[in-house]
Amino acid sequence: MDDTLHPRFSGNPPVVVEGLENKFGDFAVHEDLSLEVREGEILGVVGGSGTGKSVLMRSIIGLQIPSAGDISVFGRKITGIDPDQDLGVRCRWGVMFQGGALFSTLTVGENVEVPLKKFFPDIDDELRREIARYKVLLSGLPEDAIAKYPSELSGGMKKRAGLARALALDPELLFLDEPTAGLDPIGAAAFDSLTKELKETLGLTVFLITHDLDTLYEICDRVAVLADKQVVAVGTIPELIETGHPWILEYFNGPRGRAALSTHQRGEQG
Amino acid sequence: MDGAAQLSVTEDEAGRIALALEGPLLVSTVGPLDRELNALSQEITAIDLSGVEEIDTIGAWVMCRLAATHEAEITGASPRAKRLLDAVENAGSDAAMTPPRVPVWKRVPEALGELVFDMRAGIIGVVGFLGRVLIGFGSLLRHPGRFPVKAMVHQMELVGVSALPIIGLMSFLIGIVIAQQGAVQLEQFGAEALTVNLVGRITLRELGVLMTAIMVAGRSGSAFAAQIGTMKLTEEVDAMRTIGISPVEVLVIPRILAATFMMVLLGFYASVVAIIGGAVVGQFALGIPFFTFLERIQEVVPTYDLWVGLIKAPVFGLIIGLAGCYHGMRVSGNSEQVGLRTTMAVVSAIFAVIVLDAFFAVFFTEIGWG
Numbered sequence: 086m087d088d089t090l091h092p093r094f095s096g097n098p099p100v101v102v103e104g105l106e107n108k109f110g111d112f113a114v115h116e117d118l119s120l121e122v123r124e125g126e127i128l129g130v131v132g133g134s135g136t137g138k139s140v141l142m143r144s145i146i147g148l149q150i151p152s153a154g155d156i157s158v159f160g161r162k163i164t165g166i167d168p169d170q171d172l173g174v175r176c177r178w179g180v181m182f183q184g185g186a187l188f189s190t191l192t193v194g195e196n197v198e199v200p201l202k203k204f205f206p207d208i209d210d211e212l213r214r215e216i217a218r219y220k221v222l223l224s225g226l227p228e229d230a231i232a233k234y235p236s237e238l239s240g241g242m243k244k245r246a247g248l249a250r251a252l253a254l255d256p257e258l259l260f261l262d263e264p265t266a267g268l269d270p271i272g273a274a275a276f277d278s279l280t281k282e283l284k285e286t287l288g289l290t291v292f293l294i295t296h297d298l299d300t301l302y303e304i305c306d307r308v309a310v311l312a313d314k315q316v317v318a319v320g321t322i323p324e325l326i327e328t329g330h331p332w333i334l335e336y337f338n339g340p341r342g343r344a345a346l347s348t349h350q351r352g353e354q355g
Numbered sequence: 356m357d358g359a360a361q362l363s364v365t366e367d368e369a370g371r372i373a374l375a376l377e378g379p380l381l382v383s384t385v386g387p388l389d390r391e392l393n394a395l396s397q398e399i400t401a402i403d404l405s406g407v408e409e410i411d412t413i414g415a416w417v418m419c420r421l422a423a424t425h426e427a428e429i430t431g432a433s434p435r436a437k438r439l440l441d442a443v444e445n446a447g448s449d450a451a452m453t454p455p456r457v458p459v460w461k462r463v464p465e466a467l468g469e470l471v472f473d474m475r476a477g478i479i480g481v482v483g484f485l486g487r488v489l490i491g492f493g494s495l496l497r498h499p500g501r502f503p504v505k506a507m508v509h510q511m512e513l514v515g516v517s518a519l520p521i522i523g524l525m526s527f528l529i530g531i532v533i534a535q536q537g538a539v540q541l542e543q544f545g546a547e548a549l550t551v552n553l554v555g556r557i558t559l560r561e562l563g564v565l566m567t568a569i570m571v572a573g574r575s576g577s578a579f580a581a582q583i584g585t586m587k588l589t590e591e592v593d594a595m596r597t598i599g600i601s602p603v604e605v606l607v608i609p610r611i612l613a614a615t616f617m618m619v620l621l622g623f624y625a626s627v628v629a630i631i632g633g634a635v636v637g638q639f640a641l642g643i644p645f646f647t648f649l650e651r652i653q654e655v656v657p658t659y660d661l662w663v664g665l666i667k668a669p670v671f672g673l674i675i676g677l678a679g680c681y682h683g684m685r686v687s688g689n690s691e692q693v694g695l696r697t698t699m700a701v702v703s704a705i706f707a708v709i710v711l712d713a714f715f716a717v718f719f720t721e722i723g724w725g
Contacts, residue, residue, distance in 0.1 A: 176383075194452035198452075207387065208386040209386065212385075215447075218447075218448045223443070231448070236691070254382055255382050255411035255413055286438050286442045288435075
């Protein structure tokens with residue numbers, strides 16, 4: 086990554102999680118979990134079902150109040166602040182939820198306008214509409230999707246519209262919750278390359294929860310593995326395999342893992 | 356992030372305008388700059404971005420648009436700015452943000468026409484559904500071993516037993532209100548003693564069953580629609596069909612039967628509790644002792660009043676169960692439909708119950724049960 090291209094980088098990690106603990110009743114999802122997201126990387130977060138990937142993301146974006154631990158985003162401590170209050174960093178990140186989470190009474194274009202209206206009311210209506218339009222197109226949706234309501238879109242299009250809204254403010258940090266789940270392989274590959282392209286042009290840092298091994302191989306700079314209530318390892322995929330953790334070995338050396346690896350290698354040679 | 360971009364305009368000898376920008380071109384500061392740029396009336400030929408240290412896609416978009424409208428040339432862009440300019444260059448669009456609005460004089464007749472067609476489809480649908488239920492019932496009668504006894508008992512508990520407290524409270528209060536308000540009016544004719552007749556006849560004939568039907572429609576009819584609708588959405592109903600289980604037999608018939616049976620019991624229970632409420636008012640406000648009140652009820656209320664209530668109750672129960680299950684089975688597509696169909700189930704059930712109650716009132720008077 087050419088740092089001179091991105092003057093917005095400050096040199097500090099945008100997300101730092103330390104000693105995080107999340108409990109639901111007596112059941113602990115996370116215990117003493119620590120994680121650092123570096124500037125300008127795509128960090129993939131993997132883990133079996135129920136290991137708390139989404140809970141981790143919700144904790145970082147302030148929707149879930151952890152039982153213990155500290156979370157800082159852009160150097161600002163966000164733990165201990167009421168989720169409905171302005172955290173002061175909301176205009177610097179974008180979040181794409183699994184199903185898109187679009188506002189169902191607004192069209193796709195109006196959905197993208199919402200954060201612009203909220204944070205920068207001094208932008209003229211005309212300019213705001215133009216921005217919303219090109220954000221939608223930039224997310225890979227056709228022009229006629231702008232005036233459509235979420236109920237008229239397919240699952241994949243909803244995800245793209247959700248991405249457009251997440252990108253509305255040109256955030257520095259982008260959270261993606263299973264962006265390729267439920268997409269066909271062609272759509273998933275297109276979404277992957279879109280994520281990578283956006284990251285490179287806009288200088289994004291991406292926190293990406295996924296089950297998709299192809300996504301991990303193709304676009305993630307590092308992968309964090311959630312198991313045993315903690316982040317057991319963070320690194321590139323070869324580094325992860327070297328740790329010899331049984332779950333990681335099963336994950337990457339299973340039939341699907343090997344298939345994704347060979348696709349990736351073929352892609353690199355071609 | 357602070358400080359807007361500075362704009363400087365220079366004019367060369369040939370009268371061409373060159374624009375130079377300095378400072379950050381970001382979403383947070385672009386609002387005022389955009390207005391300033393729109394206010395420029397001269398023709399611009401060149402835009403110099405060498406003084407721009409920070410830029411995001413929104414800044415790039417504003418520059419791109421400016422360059423396009425004036426056919427100007429962008430110079431001095433940093434590699435990053437160049438990249439962003441390229442990224443947004445082809446993304447322009449003038450598509451509308453909202454679908455075109457249909458004018459009122461077209462929209463209203465259209466909605467009205469759709470309503471009529473929907474009503475026609477609704478009536479055909481309900482009749483068809485009733486037919487399916489009857490066929491399912493017939494096949495259950497031929498194979499009594501398949502009868503979903505457990506599901507029916509469970510539904511009876513939900514519809515009947517769990518509703519006892521709320522229906523009891525409601526009926527008790529209604530009994531009190533009828534007795535108290537009735538006594539005030541009857542007192543003017545010196546006929547306070549007739550309060551007993553009023554309470555006994557009106558609760559057994561009309562209010563006990565009617566109020567119970569409204570309560571059951573709100574409590575259980577909505578639950579039927581929501582439960583079955585959710586099952587339709589999660590493809591549970593389809594899964595049943597593929598295994599060879601009839602959803603009508605397993606889901607619909609137990610609910611309809613439970614509602615039908617329980618309405619009889621709940622209606623009777625509600626009438627009795629309302630009479631007790633009236634008797635309490637008699638004891639404390641009218642000077643009629645509690646047990647005298649109950650004895651008088653036996654004397655002044657003809658037995659057919661009880662039959663009127665008990666004949667109406669299962670019909671109302673059937674309608675409530677049918678409406679709930681029908682709308683539940685009609686759910687398709689998204690979760691919004693569940694809410695919509697639940698509302699429709701309750702509204703149509705209550706509407707049908709009240710209309711039918713009017714017919715019953717006329718009918719029973721005509722046959723001499725007045």
